[in-house]
Amino acid sequence: METHHDRIGLLDFGRAALGLLPSAISSLWATLKVYALTPDSHQSIGSILEYQAENVPDKDCLLFEGQRWSYRDFNAWANRIAHVLKTHGVGPGDTVGLLFENCPELLACVAAVAKLGAVAGMLNPKQRGAVLSHSMRTIQPRLMVIGDGCLPALHSASPPQPDSVPRLWAGMGPVPRGLVDLPAACAGASTANPPSTGGVRAGAPCYFIFTSGTTGLPKASVMTHLRWLRSGYGMGQAAMRLRADDVFYCPLPFHHNNALTLCWSAVLTSGATLAMARKFSASGFWRDIRASGATAFVYIGELCRYLLNQPPGPHDRDHRVRVVIGNGLRPEIWDEFQQRFGIAHICEFYGSSEGNLVFINAFGLPRTAGFTSLPYAIVAFDTANERPVRDARGFMRRVAVGEAGLLITEVDAGHPFDGYTDAEATEAKLLHDVFKKGDVWINSGDLVRSQGLRHIAFVDRVGDTFRWKGENVATTEVERAIGAVKGVAQASVYGVAVAHSDGRAGMAAVVLHPGAAFDGRAMAQDLCRALPVYAVPIFVRIIKAQETTGTFKLRKVELKQQGFDPALVDEPLFVLLDRDHGYQPLTRAIHCRILAGTVRW
Template sequence: MSFWVVGLVLAAGLCIAFLFRHPYFLQDVQHLLAKLNVKRRVLQYLKTNYTILDRFLESVETRPNKPFLRFKDETFTYQDADKLSNKAARVFLQSGLVKEGETVALFLGNEPMYPWLWLGLVKIGCSAAFLNSNIRSKSLLHCFDCSGAKTLVAAAELQDAVEEVLPSLLEQQVTVFILSDTCSNAAAQSFTDKMSQASSEPLSKELRSHLTLRSPAAYIYTSGTTGFPKAAVVSHAKLWNACLLVCLTGVTSKDVIYNTLPFYHSAGFFGFCSVIERGITVVLRSKFSASQFWDDCRKYNITVIQYIGEIMRYLTNQPKKLNDQSHTVRLAIGNGLRADVCRDFIGRFGNIQIREFYGATEGNFSLLNYSGKIGAIGRDTFLYKMCFPHAVIKYDIDEGKPLRDSSGLCIQAAKGEPGLLVAQISMTAPFSGYARDLQQTEKKRLHDVCKKGDVYFDTGDLVLVDKDNFIYFQDRVGDTFRWKGENVATTEVTDIMTLADCIKEANVYGVEVPGQEGRAGMAAVILREGQRFDSTGVFKHVAKFLPSYARPRFIRIQSSMDVTVTFKHLKMKLVEEGFNPNKLTDPLYFLDEKVQNYIPLTLDMFSSVTVGKIHI
């Protein structure tokens, strides 16, 4: 055997051994190259000011008759969408009230008019503030004021909510349009009537000549689970980054994507923009329905679905049907999917490829679970960290800030140790912050992380990197609480609680107990239909799977659970209400380790706990 043959055999053997030891290496490199290509494309678009709108107009030219959006029994082609958005743009222009570079607030639910309005605004060089259609009164005024808008467009069915704040809007000389043919209030104008009379001819590109990819394309609000929502600035460059991340999941131009998520939320809007990038068809639904979800998928021949938060769990909780696997869905894209729900979903609805991603509306960093590892949000490799600088750092739950060493720098978290995820802010990974809120913007900037003078974006998320470099979401910083000197991640406890046979849904949080350090764990739960609370079974379950300090000391049985539009559990009110039987009508239970059971929490027992007679 020649020297060269021996060399080739040895080289092949070394390669095989390396891949055996690092089985994800090729996937890691492939994904990194794809992300670098996205970065290269966005930098190229920055030079030419090439926007998502430009991509849309190209599709109008090349595929004018292809279905762009389907809603109920209506189908709109790319050409239809172009003409209708031209009409919407002209209403703004002809009113003489919307000037170059201004923002218009949109207050409506999912309907075709939403994309027509946004596309129309970009065509005339303006941006939109996406108001949550569920907010009212002070919250509505706050969100409107954050945007800096002087014009509001609202759905007809939201007219009552608008009229409630109309005096305040008129004081600010705000122009109010209602999406109806006529208006019951003389202070508002009909948008639909004006739009029907407007021309659908193309608009001059000069109207948006001032736009750059650094310009705001939209303002999308945080969920406001810990106070008033903040308006995150979404630039045209960020739009590209977001929709190209979705495209890395394997979506092709032949797909039909089902979007049940609200447009005023980043997942719904970014998903819509990825439809434009791929030149595909989107099926829009006004509101998510677990009972009609799969019927819609069959009706429209859906191949890609979007999810967020608890949507997948709602689907798996539906009664089983013989046709559960009779559909054309091949891919699911989203975030917030728990590992147990993922397994249940795949086992029930077939081998659908799950692509979990991680990213914040206002953030400058994203991850994608390209390997398909159940429960992970991505991988933490040396190469990825070098190209997209980020860190997982130690965090002090009690102090509410990162731990620092003697030189004032942050301390890297060890493998298997939860830490705060932060991402370096740079020219290629900017953080635009929040509209008209410099204080909140600065709060998200973390200085002197890895070296003096650097600046990182604080995601507010605790994650864990395991020995194989998989990254797992642990909890939001504000949700984690400390008890008995240990940090308790509410997400982890929630996952365990919902595996109990009688519990359908759980919301875990920490409550103050007089005389005790930290917060004691409490769980508000909803029982499965037709089931009673199995106190002994639940105790055995939490005792088996949770350490003593993480076991909920109190359980509250509820008939329904308050959630945000993205199905995140609302905790603040529950935390404030605590475990006082005098204030609550819901059944309350207390963990009694002596009898190894959850027992009903009586008034006498409550008093004994609060004065320290009963130690917890």
């Protein structure tokens, strides 16, 4: 079988292109829509929803746990919420903080906020304490809307939001003290489309998506209606070729872009149906697919591996799915996944919340993150010092086809960088004077390999962020939490590859105060309280001192290389197999089980 070193040949490319001829006209039309969009276009999330509600009012818009909403009903629901929010003073440019698990109320609130020309702050319900408080301060909400199951997260935020910020309750059951009952307020509200929708331009922000970065604390990337629309027409229609009779199943969290931007835009722009799941379940996945009649679904690489890890059964191909889209499907499981489940078109893509570039496997080729027509470069990268290589003149060098390097994307008038709410964080992502004086490029933070014909394969992330369980983990955030544990003097956190798992698991090299003993159970309890589940390190290594670079940054290169192998590490190693029991010694026997894949997280 070929590997991720595959090059895209002209013959394979030509065959794939010929296979697209039957749907070429619809794909071309969707592509033309993308290029026709400008920041001043009179299109937005709200206008697209209103268009579908008028033209296909009885068509299913949303499915959730046996419930159905037509386009007419969902639009009317969003309108009621919009009118209520307006009575609380929400208007163009204001931010509304939304703290929700997956549920229909979340999408109705996002649509309502968008119709007012306001911005939805998509808070991560997995965040806790100071991290969630930081996220709230970052978006500076005019008001907050809270969903079911999110009160513990809200109450953990320290310091809490000031009393001057109204809080609306969109959950079921009794209304918590201090919150306004949103469903009750909506009962008598108007179902008419708010006039403000017509004034919203495509270039205006529609929501903030939080992404972890090298600064440690989450950053709010700015998403515009324009990017949402381009995703819908470009990825949903041109690449996936989604139709009005499709049902798009999404088990991913809607405070992330794969769900909110990719899935929802594809559905609304094509007049299709969204089947929302409360959360992903490997054992119940195909049952949900069949029950909803789904013809498409979205994935992350780890999701695909979980499905492959389920015992093969007679119903593996008992479904109507014809196309899937997502990122992180590793080359080594690509063919097995496609063949076992009978997926005709795997639409792998590469992109980021804050970036200005998307690669997408629109031609259906195997083991590739896809193609782009947009400007980019792959440059030589110094992995030891984790920075791009510059020559004697100070410029970077493009790598050859087949060689791994740092992916960078050009910033110009036609390809702007929306960036973050934090100007300093935005500037930190930029590279200047890359190939000539005055040019500006975005540092993706990712190593990729050119496959030829403008296709790439993802290799790995660099810097102080690694990906685990579909989430970006900022090492400085984890280091801060470990530093607060009793007895810890210093910690260095990094990602390590684990057999039979996608991404990299967290590992911490910990220096203890003199005389302090390592308490694995106490550390696990403290970290589980302070961090999201995905950010809690799996491995701990006790070291005598941290090695630093000449600029006093923690040196992690050798630590990453040695990983958690007892044969390479002569210092105490611990592993988190059971959160209740805490970190336990990592023996050679446990290490062998991890390598064999009998230990999983």
